[in-house]
Amino acid sequence: MKKSLALAGVTALVGSTLVATAASSSAAPPAPTPPTEAQAISRADALIEARPAAIGAVGDESYTAYRATIDSDGDAHVRYAREYEGLRVYGGDFVVHTNADGSLAGTSLGLTKPLTLSTKAKVAEATALKTAKARFEGKLTGTDQPELFVDASTGLGRLAWETVLHGWAPDGQTPSHLHVITDATSGKLIGQYDEIENVAGTGASIYSGTVGVDTTLSGSTYSLIDPERGNGSTCDMNNGTSTCTTFTDADNVWGTGTTASRQSAAIDAHFGAATTFDYFKNVHGRNGIFDDGRGVPSRVHYGNAYVNAFWDGAQMTYGDGAGNAKPLVALDVAGHEMSHGVTEHTAGLVYSGESGGLNESTSDIFGTAVEFYANTTSDPGDYDIGEKIDIRGTGAPLRYMYNPTLDGASHGCWSTSTNSVDVHYSSGPGNHFFFNLAEGTGATAYGTSPVCGTAPGVVGIGLEKAEKIWFHALDAYFTSTTKYVNTAAPANTSRAYTLQAADDLFGLCSTEYKAVQAAWTAVNVAGSDLECPVANDFRVAVAPTTVTLDPGTSATLDVTTTSVDGEAQTIVLTTGTLPAGVTAAFADASVTAGESTTLTLTAAASAGSGESTVTVIGTSPATIRQVNVALTINGLPGCSGSNSTDVTISDNATVESSIVISGCDATPSATAKVEVHIVHTYIGDLIVSLVAPDGSAYVLQSRTGGSADNIDTTYTANLSSETANGTWKLRVQDAASADVGYINSWSLNL
Template sequence: MRKFLAVASVAVTAAAFVATAASSGAAAPSGAAGKASSVGATAASISASAADGYTVKRVVKDANGAAHTRYNRTYQGLRVSGGDFVVHSAPGGAFTGASNGLASPLTLSITPKISAGTAMATATTYFAGTITTTGSTELFVDATSGSGRLAWESVVNGWAADGQTPSKLHVVTDAVTGAHIGKFDEIETVAGTGNGIYTGAVSIDTTLSGSTYSMIDPVRGSGRTCDMNNGTSTCTTFTDADNAWGTGSNSNRQSAGVDAHFGAAKTFDYYLNVHGRNGIFGNGTGVPSRVHYGSAYVNAFWDGAQMTYGDGSGNAKPLVSLDVAGHEMSHGVTEALAGLTYSAESGGLNEATSDIFGNMVEFYANAPSDPGDYQVGEKIDINGNGTPLRYMYNPSLDGSSHSCWSTSTKNVDVHYSSGVANHFFFNLAEGTGATSYGTSPVCGSAPAVVGIGRAKAEKIWYRALDVNFTSSTAYVNTSTPANNARLHTLAAATFLYGSCSAEYKAVQAAWTAVNVASTDTACPVGNDFSLAASPASGSVNPGSAVTSTITATLTNGSAQTVTLSASGLPSGATAGFSPASITSAGGTSTLTISTTAATPAGTYAVTVTGTGASSTRTTTYSLTVNGAPGCTGTNGNDVAIPDNTTVTSTIVISGCNRNASATSSVPVTIYHTYKGDLVVSLVAPDGSVYTLSNRAGGSADNIIQTFTVNLSSEAANGTWTLRVQDAATADTGRIDTWSLTL
């Protein structure tokens, strides 16, 4: 998806979707429970329909073994825009919740009353500029509002009104009434030595071939920087004889290239070193940077694969500053992670994410000539009076952005609705009132906020984007109240720093300060504490022991004595604490879990409980007891399958240092009096789900069968889970034994 920086001189065409609700407060249709079970969730948590289909987009696995699997949704075979969801599971695979954008299961006809040709004809009337070609028209379900309606999405290609900005306009038309729903553009605006226009003297990594240096970065996936020569098609990679690039003056064409090359490198390094993401796409590849685009082109854009920079008014101010580079390339990260829809409040969150990380790249780079400052585009002087495009500490200073949320925020351009999240982030990092970067006002009578620092704030935002946001997340969501940025960032703060920690409370306060009201549970007011295990997971061979440090942190009131205990241990395992009691104000104890030779292999969620005079808190330690080394394993422990219940059984593979094979075998023996009730799935260590049997076999008894599965994309080592769901009433059974040969 392409994204522009967006400046006053360029028309922005991203109108908000206004999808209306299809019917339905009804319960999920028959079969929905089975669909939900196939992804390890409940039907209600993901608004499942029997006509749904789900595909895995990506899996995030935490250090303790918890997993977060992001799915795309189809309905009767049609793509569902806004139907994506994330299934959260605990170590060992137990379902813990979901992030979901739908208000209720989809129930609509997929027969259009408006033809594709009519929809395309309508779409062309919304194109402002010169049309070169018309693309596809796709029938899909628009559920960006939380409810579904049948729609056509038509693509019109050409040039925007300025004649230089490429445009790939998507127009959405109601497939039943012919009404215009909305539109958005894929173009979303905005170790040698070099001397850049904005960054000054910096080091850049280049490639030597023969006696010629090329501006190709061998350290960061061969990202290249090239010269468009003020055209719109051909781009020539910069070369140089002595590896000294640019003069710092715009009159030297290499100078803008130095800034762009440096910006791409620092953005790559920022995501890798701060968030553990290997490049914009997460695969280690670099991105091309195209400079000197067009003539007097006052914009920069990301087109889904590369960066493009104009030279500004009079070709005098190339838009190659650090924060612009970080901003535009961060659109690629957002698209790969949450895919925030580029309209209404989700579009504001999309733009804010780019502003946030663009500024964090600027702070990370720490270039003396372009220090971090919480302003957007302050170096490129698009306004012509030395002012930036946007101010994160007080967004309304630009005359258009919203500093405080209101019911009208969803109706303004996404570059202006971004102000609410930008203001939140500044308050979270730096606090309200007078700061070193500017004065941040609170909205209404909200209390002042004390910042927690950039390092913590940026990690909270990235975590929320990575595992909590969906494509339709908003500031305030009336159709799906839980799908809002406040709750999702609080979930991120809980994961990183603990529920009701100082960081958690700062997130609450920072949202309140921008008028995004409380939708979360208040933190306790009495004496309270939190517990944490470090590390939160570990593996042990049978007959050996493993340790972890348990820490109690005061979250409210006065300290108390906390007595520690453990539960959920496998047979033959014991837990001991040294000391057995600690203070809630930072006390620590060493947890030692000892096993015997007979302790069965598997992954177990061990609950550590701290009991105090005023409150009791728990934390979870994920214990993996290794199986015998090799690429095979068996679990012969019986697991009862009660009626209408999902159960699991695990096998731990260790010492198999390769991927599983394309012909992996899974022999299964399940005794059940009606095997047509059963959904049987194999869950890989990374959370990927492989369905072995989905209510097949009718009224016959038992599943005694060897399944052959292509698991070649999966690492063999880890905990494999056999998940069995009884999806209908009246019959029960048990998992007798199962094996795995990888």
């Protein structure tokens, strides 16, 4: 159903989540009858018409309902796609949540404010196509016509071109459908991704052991076509890339368990497709990957010595690995890749940044869950990803959910740089959260899970409950642009949505709800959600929560405490780590719950400019509560600034340090100067870039200098196309293992 609204005067978005309050009644009404899918959509349509601000509506927009999910209690969740002046809005999707009685329960929304932009492109279609072609690596065989659309993946709308290029990756065997996004106003590259989602590695053996499979008998010949699961089939690519022949057999006894028989890998793949289908159907009530009963085709023996496996949106494809002797048909690999299809047909998480990390994390979570569900003796469930395919040739897994940093690249704790790394590495906080939720922190049967910083330990609630919470959040609440942390739209986060899912399934402030809170906190993903009370509990609040200081100035904040339960406790107030040149002083650092005090933040005249978070911590004998203050230190009036706050550079990590330029009336120079001081024992590991306020990145140094120590260099950058005022960032990526260091200081002179 498509719903168009011609609205006037809708100028404010009331929030990412709306709560409707039912009127009181003297007698409890009978339980409402759960709506049909059509009824759920009709109710949601009516609510959009009545309350357009709930979805950030503006004039000349239209909305298409493409999926409705009905909970057992009658609550419904209807997903919509958005068009703006006839253009598709990427990241404009939303979910309308209704209670069983049809009232509005809330919305999931990625936009941070309503769209207001011109739909007339300043960059020609031909220019966008030329830019896109320059990004393709490998053999290009064709292109789609560039599409003009609205890119709202950041929460704000901008006019853009999307060009899809088709061909082969540089290996000559992996198909490529590369999407290149360019700004239709400036022509700048916004981003790119390949819709072929794959795992590359070196297989070690045939993995599934002796298993039962469902086949089809025609005459006296059996075929690897599964009649119980939507006729999912398995075929032989015969080490080519085009023709695939369905496997057949005379006695329905398949393979030998070794690569000597071509059927052996086929049985692993067939079993993987069937098990993944059964898992989603029997555990989550989803009728297969596509939720329409269709089975998944599986292609094995693809390419020549092809060390890869991939999902292309419709089918699975597996290579035979090095020497055509190591097929990549492990069960968790199959479950991982096919789960991309589930994500595509539910939340549609975009494949970049933190949303891409959540996409990859979802596949790791369900690939692991499929492995546990199968419960085979040859490949028992664990929280290692790809442990059978030996991707590094060392016997080590591809990823470790209990401690993602063990792979040398993944983030185990969220940081401001998580949005900037490869999606396979930004999956780490999600994977770590899920392990903590299911199994707890500390020593477990599957590995030792550390907590981040000073977070308290977590007691797990078990895989069965954890997987239910994640699936419900994905199915009912996540949008395409959901992130771990989203300062612009705090409700559009994985923490907020998994808490809502836990509330739906187990109740507000239930053991499971509290475990979700604790598991996110343990991976450094904070939120503004309800803090469930404990005995003798209290709350701490600070006003204002956003502070901007010029160097040499101070600001005084009101700190209030409230006794929530039981006896009022003595609260000791402290702050977390402060940026260089900033001091904090409480008028009274020890108060009794219910009392107030003040906090003075002072920026020295020499304080470096930049953005940071100051955490105000209240500690009582009963508990610890905290609140964050967003602190911005302006640069001195003019066109230069510096930051001397140390930023640790870990192995395979990306970190940033910021400088805020304010009061600069000049246009940045073509010979702007960036002075950088980095302490590091192997500077050939580092990629150093300057990021402008609009997100444009200027590479200053890229893995040069070999084994030399430290960077103490002044770079020249042509910034003449940029606007001076705003937040500039020095981004440093460590692209190898073994050597670490820190950003010591840097300065910018525009």
